[in-house]
Amino acid sequence: MSHPKTYAEWQTMAESVKANLETRAFIDDAFVDAVSGDTFETTNPATGEVLAKVASCDAADADKAVAVARRAFNSGEWSRMAPGARKKVLLKLADLMQQHRDELALLDTLDMGKPIGSSLGDMAGAIGTIRHQAESIDKVYGEVAPTGEEALALVLREPLGVVASIVPWNFPLMMTAWKIAPALAAGNSVILKPSEKSPLSALRLAQLAKEAGIPSGVFQVLPGFGHTVGKALALSMDVNCLAFTGSTGVGKQLMQYAGQSNLKRVYLECGGKSPNIVFADCKNLDKVAQHAAEAIFHNQGEVCIAGSRLLVENSVRETFVDKVLAAAENMQPGDPLDPNSFMGAIVDRSQYERILDYIRKGVEEGAQLRTGGKSLEGPGLFICPTVFDGVTDKMAIGREEIFGPVLSVFGFDREEEAIALANDSDYGLAAGLWSQDIDRIMRVTRRLESGQVFVNNWAGGDQTVPFGGVKQSGNGRDKSHHSLEEYSELKSVWISLGSA
Numbered sequence: 001m002s003h004p005k006t007y008a009e010w011q012t013m014a015e016s017v018k019a020n021l022e023t024r025a026f027i028d029d030a031f032v033d034a035v036s037g038d039t040f041e042t043t044n045p046a047t048g049e050v051l052a053k054v055a056s057c058d059a060a061d062a063d064k065a066v067a068v069a070r071r072a073f074n075s076g077e078w079s080r081m082a083p084g085a086r087k088k089v090l091l092k093l094a095d096l097m098q099q100h101r102d103e104l105a106l107l108d109t110l111d112m113g114k115p116i117g118s119s120l121g122d123m124a125g126a127i128g129t130i131r132h133q134a135e136s137i138d139k140v141y142g143e144v145a146p147t148g149e150e151a152l153a154l155v156l157r158e159p160l161g162v163v164a165s166i167v168p169w170n171f172p173l174m175m176t177a178w179k180i181a182p183a184l185a186a187g188n189s190v191i192l193k194p195s196e197k198s199p200l201s202a203l204r205l206a207q208l209a210k211e212a213g214i215p216s217g218v219f220q221v222l223p224g225f226g227h228t229v230g231k232a233l234a235l236s237m238d239v240n241c242l243a244f245t246g247s248t249g250v251g252k253q254l255m256q257y258a259g260q261s262n263l264k265r266v267y268l269e270c271g272g273k274s275p276n277i278v279f280a281d282c283k284n285l286d287k288v289a290q291h292a293a294e295a296i297f298h299n300q301g302e303v304c305i306a307g308s309r310l311l312v313e314n315s316v317r318e319t320f321v322d323k324v325l326a327a328a329e330n331m332q333p334g335d336p337l338d339p340n341s342f343m344g345a346i347v348d349r350s351q352y353e354r355i356l357d358y359i360r361k362g363v364e365e366g367a368q369l370r371t372g373g374k375s376l377e378g379p380g381l382f383i384c385p386t387v388f389d390g391v392t393d394k395m396a397i398g399r400e401e402i403f404g405p406v407l408s409v410f411g412f413d414r415e416e417e418a419i420a421l422a423n424d425s426d427y428g429l430a431a432g433l434w435s436q437d438i439d440r441i442m443r444v445t446r447r448l449e450s451g452q453v454f455v456n457n458w459a460g461g462d463q464t465v466p467f468g469g470v471k472q473s474g475n476g477r478d479k480s481h482h483s484l485e486e487y488s489e490l491k492s493v494w495i496s497l498g499s500a
């Protein structure tokens, strides 16, 4: 096994990776320029360096790719291939990703600013998802329905057809894997639209997919903007399913596009403003405070399930917040290529300005700024871990998704009050609670309006449990056999016996 790379080794490797970037769209098994010939720049937010000019696809490319995907689907080469054979190809893809793990991790780090250690964690998640879904697909059985002997009734699972996956930039390759693994395993043709802020790892993945033997037209990648190529895919009359991860605002638009076009299925994984509830009965508040800080500052706070609302029982609030501040002190941003950096750079200038705007609003609205609230000198886009205490549910920083390293602390006195505060949100993606009292844990867990609840941890889970939200956090589920089910249709077959 190779030793973990040093800072200097990552810097050296970054130079060679930058010299060999694939920047064209991947359509019908070939890397091609956008039909318009247009490109857009992708930039390293830690340095301001333009990494590449990438093909900027639009509706013409979307039409081309959809026609190719449909042809591939109808050919049956992948869609009717025995599940066990599809499994082998996907496992080969996972092996290739493992072989090129460091390079894929570097692409995400360079493209969107996350620390390399965190990108390596994402690669384990991405590869794990491909393996899990590949291993699952030849263990899915259809049903024989209970009938009298005059009939045989079957319930079959069949792939949907053409799936368009539209993904965000915060975990570029991991979000991609969560979408494409079950969709491909189920036999669909998949068109991936990566975020315009982080297109590079998806294009490298296309190279590996080809090498793994995924047939022509079954997996295609269209880099470009949401309002151009993303919208065209969403409005297409020949896409059967939109699998989306991104903001709630765009999720709502996609539902409209589906209604305006062909009623395609729409699975949404959207935003959050997740409550993390700390009860005073915890034995080890130091440990809980460390987790509470990691829950918001991991990935610079650019995490859909960031624990951005910290609800602390007032009897321990003062001491607890001091402990969170001490933990935050050790999480200052640094060069994403340094394996010791906990936080990296903010993805781009618009996101950076948006976060600083929220910090200004927090101060204006009367919350108490306990630490951070500032950025580091450029050219890189770095914001220090920021903690506001005394936040209320009337403040913008208490309600809206900031998607940056900004923690809002609320106090509460009673369990009922904590539950009411936690549920007072348009979102329902994740919630955490920390307590030693099992009765309380189960009482509160059942009442939290949330797709997932973390008890005495934050972000716990593996490939076996679904990931997704309720309310305006969306309706889809990534990971586990539940995501596999989303990418297939049920077909009921009633066979009359003895009548022909």
Ligand code: NAD
Pocket: 166, 167, 168, 169, 170, 171, 175, 193, 194, 195, 196, 224, 225, 226, 227, 229, 230, 231, 234, 245, 246, 247, 248, 250, 251, 253, 269, 270, 271, 272, 303, 304, 305, 401, 403, 429, 468, 469, 473, 474
């Ligand atoms: P975004 O909604 O701006 O963009 C997401 C994707 O949608 C991008 O590829 C973008 O190009 C595309 N898009 C934008 N407008 C479009 C349109 N009109 N038609 C079609 N496609 C369009 O989100 P973002 O800034 O990339 O990501 C951050 C958001 O993602 C946050 O709200 C975060 O909570 C959410 N997120 C959710 C999860 C989850 O699992 N629930 C995971 C990660 C991120």
